[in-house]
Amino acid sequence: xxxxxxxxxxxxxxxxxxxxxxxxxxxxxxxxxxxxxxxxxxxxxxxxxxxxxxxxxxxxxxxxxxxxxxxxxxxxxxxxxxxxxxxxxxxxxxxx
Amino acid sequence: xxxxxxxxxxxxxxxxxxxxxxxxxxxxxxxxxxxxxxxxxxxxxxxxxxxxxxxxxxxxxxxxxxxxxxxxxxxxxxxxxxxxxxxxxxxxxxxxxxxxxxxxxxxxxxxxxxxxxxxxxxxxxxxxxxxxxxxxxxxxxxxxxxxxxxxxxxxxxxxxxxxxxxxxxxxxxxxxxxxxxxxxxxxxxxxxxxxxxxxxxxxxxxxxxxxxxxxxxxxxxxxxxxxxxxxxxxxxxxxxxxxxxxxxxxxxxxxxxxxxxxxxxxxxxxxxxxxxxxxxxxxxxxxxxxxxxxxxxxxxxxxxxxxxxxxxxxxxxxxxxxxxxxxxxxxxxxxxxxxxxxxxxxxxxxxxxxxxxxxxxxxxxxxxxxxxxxxxxxxxxxxxxxxxxxxxxxxxxxxxxxxxxxxxxxxxxxxxxxxxxxxxxxxxxxxxxxxxxxxxxxxxxxxxxxxxxxxxxxxxxxxxxxx
Numbered sequence: 001x002x003x004x005x006x007x008x009x010x011x012x013x014x015x016x017x018x019x020x021x022x023x024x025x026x027x028x029x030x031x032x033x034x035x036x037x038x039x040x041x042x043x044x045x046x047x048x049x050x051x052x053x054x055x056x057x058x059x060x061x062x063x064x065x066x067x068x069x070x071x072x073x074x075x076x077x078x079x080x081x082x083x084x085x086x087x088x089x090x091x092x093x094x095x096x
Numbered sequence: 097x098x099x100x101x102x103x104x105x106x107x108x109x110x111x112x113x114x115x116x117x118x119x120x121x122x123x124x125x126x127x128x129x130x131x132x133x134x135x136x137x138x139x140x141x142x143x144x145x146x147x148x149x150x151x152x153x154x155x156x157x158x159x160x161x162x163x164x165x166x167x168x169x170x171x172x173x174x175x176x177x178x179x180x181x182x183x184x185x186x187x188x189x190x191x192x193x194x195x196x197x198x199x200x201x202x203x204x205x206x207x208x209x210x211x212x213x214x215x216x217x218x219x220x221x222x223x224x225x226x227x228x229x230x231x232x233x234x235x236x237x238x239x240x241x242x243x244x245x246x247x248x249x250x251x252x253x254x255x256x257x258x259x260x261x262x263x264x265x266x267x268x269x270x271x272x273x274x275x276x277x278x279x280x281x282x283x284x285x286x287x288x289x290x291x292x293x294x295x296x297x298x299x300x301x302x303x304x305x306x307x308x309x310x311x312x313x314x315x316x317x318x319x320x321x322x323x324x325x326x327x328x329x330x331x332x333x334x335x336x337x338x339x340x341x342x343x344x345x346x347x348x349x350x351x352x353x354x355x356x357x358x359x360x361x362x363x364x365x366x367x368x369x370x371x372x373x374x375x376x377x378x379x380x381x382x383x384x385x386x387x388x389x390x391x392x393x394x395x396x397x398x399x400x401x402x403x404x405x406x407x408x409x410x411x412x413x414x415x416x417x418x419x420x421x422x423x424x425x426x427x428x429x430x431x432x433x434x435x436x437x438x439x440x441x442x443x444x445x446x447x448x449x450x451x452x453x454x455x456x457x458x459x460x461x462x463x464x465x466x467x468x469x470x471x472x473x474x475x476x477x478x479x480x481x482x483x484x485x486x487x488x489x490x491x492x493x494x495x496x497x498x499x500x501x502x503x504x505x506x507x508x509x510x511x512x513x514x515x516x517x518x519x520x521x522x523x524x525x526x527x528x529x530x531x532x533x534x535x536x537x538x539x540x541x542x543x544x545x546x547x548x549x550x551x552x553x554x555x556x557x558x559x560x561x562x563x
Contacts, residue, residue: 004451012447015454016405017412018438019431031444031505032451038506039394039452042464045471052466053473055300055330056522057287057547062329073193081193083419092414095426 004032100165100259100313107164108153114146114164114208121166121210124257131233133242133251134168137211141177142166145208161320163206168252168261171212172219172295175199182295183227184217186417186437196293197328198262198304198321205320213248213261217439218408219269219297221245222511225502226441233498235277236537240495243273243511246307250277253307254538260308260317266297267396268491268515270305271527275490275540278529279307280314280557283515285547286522287332289318290325298403299330301519311528311557318550335548339555346484346556348374349384354488354514363489366530366539370560371487377563381487384479388472392517393509395472398452398465399520404442405449411437444505469520476521476546485556486544488514490527494537514542524550528557 004012009029013020020028076088084091106112122142125134149164169175172182174192181187199209216226224232224247232247234240235254242251246263250273253261263270265283274281282305289304296302304321308314315338323334350371355364371381413419413433420432438446452461479486491511501508518525524547527540545553 009447012450013443015450016443016446017409017427017430017434018443018446019428019435020443021435024440024443027440028444028447032448034504034506035397035444035448036451038509039397039461039465042391042394042398042468043460045391045464045468047464047467047471050467050470052463053469054466056473056520057285057330057332059287059330059332064326077193078415081190081416083413083417090415093423093426093429 004029004036097309098256098259099310100162100316103165103259104161104163114149115143117164118142118146118166118208118210121258124255125211125252128252128255128257131235131238131251131255132230133213133232133248133255134211135171135181135183135214135229135248136178138175138177138209142208142210149206149208160205161316162202165207166210166258167202167207168211168213168249168258169199169209170215170246170249170261170263172215172264173199173262174293175209175212177209178212180212180295181229182218183215183229184437184439184442185228186411188228188418190417192293194293197290197325199293201321202317210258211252213246213252215248216245216441218295218442219245219264219266220404220439220441220445222268222272222508223501224248224273225498226439228439231498234495237495239497240537241276241498243276243491243495245269247273249307250274250279250281253277253279253309256309260306260313262304262306264294264297265303265305265519266301267400267519268512270307271515271525271540271542272491272511274307274527276495276538278532278538278540279309280311280529281305281307281527282314282318283518283525284318284322284550285332285524287330288336288524288550289321290328290331292325292327296407298400299407300403301400301522311554311561314526315554315558332548336550339551341555342559343552343555346379347482348379348381348485348487349479349483350381350487351386351389352383353386353389358492359489360493362533363491363493363539367487367489367541370530370541373560373563377559384483384486386475386479386517388468388475389517391468392472392520393513395465395468395520396512396516397448397509398461399469401445401449402453402462403449405446405453408442408446413437441505472517473521476523480546484545485552488542488544490514490540490542494533494539518544523547524553526553526557528560
């Protein structure tokens with residue numbers, strides 16, 4: 001059965017871009033262990049030669065004509081949704 | 097009980113107006129506020145639209161099949177006139193600049209959205225206890241859960257606040273709360289209804305369906321929502337044609353794996369009685385096996401978290417939604433905003449998704465689940481060669497107590513054990529009211545049909561309803 005360490009949980013949180021408290025890390029460790037313990041049952045299935053299913057209604061490569069569609073929402077309106085903006089652009093903290 | 101046809105006809109005959117119906121629905125919503133089923137009401141926009149419809153009726157215009165009929169949408173549907181929160185802090189103040197395609201379809205036929213209903217945040221859960229804005233109470237017993245994740249929509253339908261309400265169903269989020277609150281709840285074939293403008297959860301199983309007090313009303317609403325949408329490339333051409341005649345004698349399979357000792361005895365009894373009703377109507381009901389049922393929940397809790405982790409990556413505190421204060425770097429801004437904006441169940445699912453998709457575990461979990469999903473689909477296909485419709489209970493128990501399962505994610509997940517398999521296969525399913533427990537709690541049964549045979553489920557549900 002799979003088990004995860006507190007460091008594993010911190011690693012998963014980092015992969016997921018979630019800054020967890022230590023307390024939450026410990027509680028998720030138990031939950032994730034239990035969930036992995038449950039889903040591990042799939043290991044007993046023989047799936048040799050079975051094709052995986054990612055999409056159920058058999059539509060593949062649905063194309064449309066390459067025509068510009070600006071959409072119903074103006075740029076200004078979209079920028080106004082951002083928590084912070086400056087000079088018609090979305091503002092973020094320093095990256096470098 | 098109020099029905100769509102009744103409201104529409106009274107409006108068209110001039111016995112009432114769209115405004116009066118909307119006002120009455122808003123009053124009922126306010127009277128039912130103790131259940132905490134709604135997160136917001138759209139008073140202003142709803143009344144404006146009602147006046148517009150009344151004016152058009154006066155002018156003798158055709159106002160549509162749902163003219164003046166009030167409804168409620170789950171708060172993960174983008175609707176003009178109120179915020180769309182998905183019941184998460186992340187979107188608490190989010191006012192959508194577009195509407196969901198299915199909302200547009202309903203509005204074109206004159207329907208009027210009067211409110212947005214509570215859900216488990218981002219539709220992650222089976223009880224509506226994971227909402228950032230409080231728990232919704234069951235319509236029949238305030239100490240019990242509403243079910244979920246579309247709990248609020250189920251409760252407002254059961255309380256007759258509106259004749260229909262919209263939900264989204266990824267693994268049972270319409271059917272299970274429908275069962276818990278004694279109403280019809282329909283999950284269409286994957287691709288029958290557009291997902292555009294509904295907060296995405298798991299893109300390979302998300303479907304848009306509804307709750308109604310009668311099978312005919314649910315059918316009417318689905319027929320209006322059905323069809324291809326150029327904004328959702330997984331949608332199918334509109335194949336849905338309601339069946340007026342009752343179905344011919346059907347071969348129905350009662351899935352044995354859903355009738356074990358783990359299931360509540362009263363749920364088993366109501367399901368067997370329902371099978372007897374079907375027999376009395378001339379159908380045959382045989383016990384059948386779907387051995388992959390055993391693995392369905394494990395498949396689901398790999399596939400869905402994987403898709404969730406991807407779909408929820410967009411909530412980063414940058415372009416819209418909650419942005420945490422005091423972040424010194426972009427990485428901190430992401431991490432803090434997502435910590436504050438998501439509920440614990442959201443975080444759990446995102447992290448499980450990151451785990452099953454990470455290199456080293458991808459083959460053992462995600463790829464194995466995708467293959468197991470194929471095996472499950474093959475077993476459905478084999479059953480549907482001999483049977484027209486399959487039957488199970490909708491949920492293993494009636495509504496459980498508020499707080500009863502919150503500390504045990506697996507126990508909570510098990511409430512979806514009957515509804516998850518059809519979701520993974522993309523086939524349609526409906527929860528039909530099938531009586532109550534001795535304690536007075538509703539119990540529902542689930543009817544499942546092959547892909548695109550949605551109309552058959554409604555025909556059968558209508559036949560049972562009339563019996």
